[in-house]
Amino acid sequence: MPLTELQIRNARSGEKIIQLGDDRGLYLEVHPNGSKLWRYKYRHAAKQKRLALGRYPDVGLAEARRRRDEARRQLESGIDPLMARKREKLTAAFNAANSFGDVAKEYIDKMVAEGRADTTISKVNWLLEQLQPIAAFPITDLKPMDVLAALKRIEARGKYETARRCRSFAGRVFRYAVATGRGETDPTAILRGAMIVPKVKHHAAILEPAQLGELLRSIDSYSGHAITRLAMQVSPHVMARPGEIRKATWAEFDLDNAVWKIPAERMKMRRPHEIPLSRQVLAYLEELSALTGPTGFVFPAFHTFKRPLSENTVNQAFRRLGYAVGEVTAHGLRTTASTLLNESGKWAPDAIERSLAHSDANSVRGVYNRGRYWDERVAMHQWWSDYLDQLRLGGGVVPFPEPDRTAKKSRSHLKAV
The missing domain is CATH 1.10.150.130 (Tyrosine recombinase, N-terminal domain)
Known part of the structure; x- marks a missing residue:
């Protein structure tokens, strides 16, 4: 005979577990400690099994019967309710561990x-x-x-x-x-x-030759730390990213062959990069060597040579020189070089892109071009440094000079990138 709520409430515990049957496999276990637990007994694959359905009174008689009926429907579909329960628990545990x-x-x-x-x-x-x-x-x-x-x-x-x-x-x-x-x-x-589409913000950069000359003269007159001044002086010439410059080490520089070899792990595109060094850059490095060489970081932090210059140091120096955030940034010097080199019409766009370490959208072409344009890049970097010197010394707009062919010939023996 099916159980009633009154029977369940009045059920008393004994020395052993007492089972009170309901209907169609559902029964209540009354434990010696007074706990009353719902169980569903069934057979699956010729084996007797039982499924826990909850604790009374948290799960009342009506709810226990509903859970039993749900388990019976699983059985009718060929599903073992106990295995389905275990699978749900494993899935929940798996999901909890994979947030x-x-x-x-x-x-x-x-x-x-x-x-x-x-x-x-x-x-x-x-x-x-x-x-x-x-x-x-x-x-x-x-x-x-x-x-x-x-x-x-x-x-x-x-x-x-x-x-x-x-x-x-x-x-x-x-x-x-x-x-x-x-x-x-x-x-x-x-x-x-x-999503709201953000407006594209370009790195602030000077694109007018006369203004660039004024900036270079301001950098030369910088009264702060010498390492900061030299970082600002070197940056326009080498066209490298600010992070590549401030983390440069002396071991990366082959001064005899005038090449800066940056390993792949320090490059944004994860490919090694080589930069020709002009006479002007070599002179700056000679001055730096007396301050920070011959090992470790080329541009170390002021308080310790174990870490590189802070990423904000150069931009803060530009602010001290009176340049606003929207006028000049360290990264914007790359834009300056790219713009003026392209406007000169003297150098292959691919050679300029290689010096800027930009990736080629065509991967096959990019691999093919990796070793090309080295001689042209050597001449271009020397021409660019000479042009920067003319702007710095002239104080106004100067015509683009012819490429330095002698510099190109003198370094043509260097191995291609």
Whole structure:
């Protein structure tokens, strides 16, 4: 006979477990400690099994019967309810151990193992910090609206570019989860149109020759630390990125052959890069050698030679010289060189791009061009340094001089990049 609520409430415990039967395999266990637990007894694959359905009174009689009926439907479909329960628990445990934050950290560890630049690793760790609102969620549970809500919080602070980068990083994490069997889809794929498109901001740069000459004279008169002055003096000539310059070591310089060889791990595109050194740059390096050489960083920090110059030092020096943020930046000097070299019409655009260490969109062509234009680049760098000197000394707009053919011939013996 089926149980009633009154029978269940009045059931008393004994020295052993007491079983009170209900109907169709459902029964109540009354334990010596007074606990009352629902059980469902069934047979599957010729084996007797039982399934726990909860504790009374948390699970009442009606709810226990509903859970029994659900298990019976699984049996009718050929599913073992007990195995289905275990599978659900394993899935829940798996999801709990594979939160978005966990998978993102694993993805970052993969980037480290692949040799990505320290600055890149720092940036993606920072992006993960911005995505903390979704970090604890199982990656399989996250929906597009969950990710969008986190991104909109960033946009609400006016950080449109940060939000865009966070969406891109999150997408890479979701795709990594799919590739490693922890995810099913990339929910960021449909969010592109929901994000505010940030306005493109170019690095501030001087593009007029007369203004460039004024800047070079200001740099020469800089009264701050000599290492900072020399960093500003070298930067316009070598066309390298600020991070590549400030982390340069003396071991990278072949002064006898006038070449700066930057290893792949320090380059943005993860390819080694070689820069011809003009007479002017060699003179600056000679002055630097007396201050910081012959080993370690070429531009060390002021308080310790164990670390490179701070990434903000040169830009702060420009501010001290009276140049606003929107006028000059260390990175903008590359734009200055690219613009004026191209406007001169004297050098192959590919040679200029190679000196700027820009990647070729065509990978096959990029590999082919890697070793080309070295002789032209040697002549171009010397011409560029000579031109900068004319601007610095002349104080006005000067005509573009002819390429220094003698410099090109004198260094033509150098091995191609």
